Amino acid sequence: MLDVSDEVRAEIGDEEAERLLGGENAPDVYDCTSCRTPGHTGQVPTSTVLFVGEETAVLAFAHASCIPSQVVPVAEAQLQGAVASITAEGGEGTAVRREMPLQAELGVTSGLVLVGGEVQPALVVEPLGPIARPGTSGPVDVFLELLHEQGFAPVADVEQAPAALPGWSVLLAMGRLHAVLQPPAGGTAPQAWWQAHQAMQVADGWRAAVNKTRRVLVYCAPAGTIGSQPREDLLREALDRAAAAGRLVGAAMPLAGT
Ligand SMILES: [Zn+2]
Structure with a gap:
């Protein structure tokens, strides 16, 4: 029940988009990047949200009822912080919301x-x-x-x-x-x-x-x-x-x- 918008698809490429839609690279459970409550990719319509810095991009997930699938430009430094925290926690995408500039x-x-x-x-x-x-x-x-x-x-x-x-x-x-x-x-x-x-x-x-x-x-x-x-x-x-x-x-x- 995943939505990958055209603009997200353009950034990540068709191959990655298909992998996501096929469920290979999408988590079962995520914390919505918008409202921060849990979501389930198999149970509720889910938007892919791509945070894009100058060099790095981080994919996150949100309830489709909260925000549509979209590309969100952010400062590279802030994105690097998010990537570091995801790596440290061993999570996948779900840590994004905590360290993201979206705080502001x-x-x-x-x-x-x-x-x-x-x-x-x-x-x-x-x-x-x-x-x-x-x-x-x-x-x-x-x-x-x-x-x-x-x-x-x-x-x-x-x-x-x-x-x-x-x-x-x-x-x-x-x-x-x-x-x-x-x-x-x-x-x-x-x-x-x-x-x-x-x-x-x-x-x-x-x-x-x-x-x-x-x-x-x-x-x-x-x-x-x-x-x-x-x-x-x-x-x-x-x-x-x-x-x-x-x-x-x-x-x-x-x-x-x-
Ligand atoms: Zn939500």
Whole structure:
């Protein structure tokens, strides 16, 4: 039940792709590189995810429901760290997630959330690991603190839509999600605060809702708070729990260019 996308196939070659699809080189059980929970290649649809540095590539696995099969460019140094840790642990691919630069990467999920009786298009942003203050190595997770400093407000009750955050916007193009933009640091052009490796497909309903509201509610929570939720009612429940625990901040953002 393995998916090898064309872009992954192009990187690893047809022969390796066929070996994977034949089950020869794929592990039975893996830890999903996106949500970090276990998966089974024989039981659930699984995506191959290839992390590519300048010289090295590491193949990892993810639930197809979490992320599609794709190529993720990363810095070579970080990839080398991941390769070393895999070798040391004797594992196969599964160690990738722990040492990968994805620790500093953000998982972004789109969903419709019922807020004040109205269906609102939302993005839920959750880092894949603790976020240290820039220039330090942690280990304290300061993700929410950093967002407070940038103007995101604590969300105590999901029933109340968060306030607009001036200068921030969400970039959608051709019906796909490309980036969350923040105000320019020095120049005049907005900068990407988060950018999709590959333009992210959003559901038709989400796109329709955003076309109507022209704004997106962006919620952020520290790593391990929301997780990957299979349904929007469960997403809402997870947001409620995060809000109650004081682990949710949010902001309303217009579409870029509007
Ligand atoms: Zn997963």
